[in-house]
Amino acid sequence: MALWIFSFCIMAIEAWGYVYFFDTFLKKKDAGRLQRCRYIVLYPAVVAFALSVKYVGSMGIKVMLAVLLLAVFCGLFYRTDWKQSIFFSMLNYSLLFLTDILLLLTENVLASKDKLCALEYDFLYIPMKMVWILLLFMIRKIWKGRSNFRELSCKEWGVFFMVPLLTVASMLLMYFCYSGERKVQTAYLFLSVGLIFINIFVIELMQGILEKEELLRESALAGQKKESQLAHYRDMQAVYERQGRKMHDYKNQIRTVQVLLKKGDTRAAAALAERLTESISVEMAAVSTNHPVVDAVLNQKFHAAREQGVSMTFRVGDMGGLRLNEEETVILLSNLLDNAIHECVKVARQGRNAVIHVKLVQEGGKLIFSVRNPVVEKVEVTEGTGLSNVKAVADKYGGDFAVSCNAEKFQAVVML
Template identity: 20%
Template sequence: MSYLLSFLSSYIVFDFMSKIDRNKFYKRKVYIASYIIFTLALIILYGITGSEVLNVIFSLILTVIVGHFLYNDQKVYILYYSLLIVVLTIFQIVISYIFNLIYIMGIINFYDINALSLAISIVIQFASLIASRLFVNWYKQKSITNFTKVQFFNFLVLPIFSILYIVTLMMYMETFVSTTDNLLLIFNITSIIFLNIFITNIFQEISKKNEMKNKINLYENQANMEYEYYNSLEEKYKESRKVIHDIKNHIQTIENLYKDNEFDKAELYKGDLYKMFNKLEQKYYTYNKVLNIILNDKCEKAKRYGITIDCKIGDVNLEKIRDIDVTTIFSNLLDNAIDEVKEFKQDKEIFVKVDKFNEFIVINVTNKLKSKIVKIDSELKTTKKNHEGLGLQNVKMAIEKYEGTLRIDFDDNHFKVNIVIPTN
């Protein structure tokens, strides 16, 4: 029965990790094998040490390892997996104390101490299952996904402190067994539960604040681009009025040159006139207003470095993607490409292609590559100074909202980003 309860305890942990967000998926047999190995490892370790305290520590370590490599490798989920073990441990201690108090008070009776121990174990496991499900429901409403490394470290202190505090209480429990002491222990354990909930809520608010700050920065970036775009339109409108005002004079000049057989001068004059018109032209890439503004803005930026951006925008509907995410995707990709290509002395080209293929929106951005690309913790980093790869991370976060995928291909000379977003 103890072994069966051990498998139930492991099931609670695996059930929790499978129900919260995950970015790793393997075949079912991998999880079954991991589940069996996880359970047997805990049984063996507990059999060797015979210590409840070490068993909790081993459970915490193994849970974090399994969760990180089989369910979600984002660092923030280490906190959730650790917090699960903390909550379950506290919950088990509370249930055990309550059950023992009921037994001591004579409300229930067991003729065999082993039967009492087994009953407590069964109640604890089923209560833990309920606690795990409640924790999952809480998580879905209050998820923490966005905070700095310092905030992450501060939050990590919470589960570590809780584990150490629980260990101390368990050592204290072995010495003092009076009713008053039991009530005091229950009060302390309850306080730890509320402390975990309270601190987690605080960090959830910090996460929201950081996420809102990022959104505000994006909106400001988008607003600045729109401001520059409409300023440019206004300037070109003023220039076009001047040209229109003098258009008759220009036409008459060209006609006179042809009449005087000054064909070369007439062609030259006509070419200058075309260049003047081209400067006044605001390119129309797509009917999506935000994307059109971004492309015009980035093309102007690229021109300052002598870079040509070759844009091919097909008849694709981007209404599914919010304007702020359109800004995140294209601004980051084009800024990264411009920063890379501007280092070249010739062949400064960037290729942008957006089109629809079957039921998918396909976005391709290709540019020449000069800096070295390295892979650190499954993330691509560039050796270029002051580049931390945050742009691509933001792009990935934006497209994941629409169940899209991002693929990066690169060699010694070229860097290509391929994005696929389902239209449904």
């Protein structure tokens, strides 16, 4: 009975360590009460796993099942994809397995045992788990909260995956090919220590790459900020020029109204005055969202598009509580609208109807910004500066950015 209680305590420590490790690297999902119960969910799963794998003879299958269990747990409780789930599950279990083997080797070397078996004294399991917990504390200290793993390329993920795979393969090799020779035991002991440091080094290397990517993104955003400021000045100049032309037209139309009134044609004068009032209303504010920056960008792009024969339709909501700052708002809206206008100008030159459909609303606590426009031909979606900066804004707030294109239309959607 005491042995069962002791085993359940050991598994409780393991479950806590798993959660602590994943919390270090991954962002938790907004799952409400379920999110606060992730330890309560994982602990019985670890117990059930430990009881069931007793009937599995192959150690390799046991390791694969353990990694699968942890990967499923990651997918349920953390905002992660399958690559991250499998990688961090393998890394987590590798560190636990390594510390177990390290102390097993130490005990076996001291006792000169011929087989790598369980510890002779149960109380030595506590130091094994404490060493693992200390490693987790060390990793938490090293890691600086860089969790934007989307910046890593497939090639970089492939390189990182090699380390936990090599670690698991080495652990299984030591387990199946254990020798009673003191030299082999000592070599395995040093190999275990080396693998632990290699895994920690991989974490440090990953952090360095993410820091570099963040610096590059900030540099790109700074460049985009300068471009946005220049574009703003050009837009303001265009607004002044357009206002100057409109004022000249308005003066002529007002004179015409005066002439009609002098002639007594009040009906024609009233109709012309009504059209003039509608024209001024549209010119002043085509869109109103209760956010000055959003209104400025949308209205500027609306007038710029209209001057080039491109129409815009809007479905907008109240943006008064928008959490983006001014720079991010300009980057998000301007890049996608500029791309849409650029493509629609080509469509208009072919004599086709060029209409940009814009949706900007806040639904269910999320900001949804969608731009849909026709194209001349299917556009190859590339990671240009504009789209990269939009993606950077989406990533900063843990949102999603998706684009799609066929031979008829292009659509970009951002959800924050």
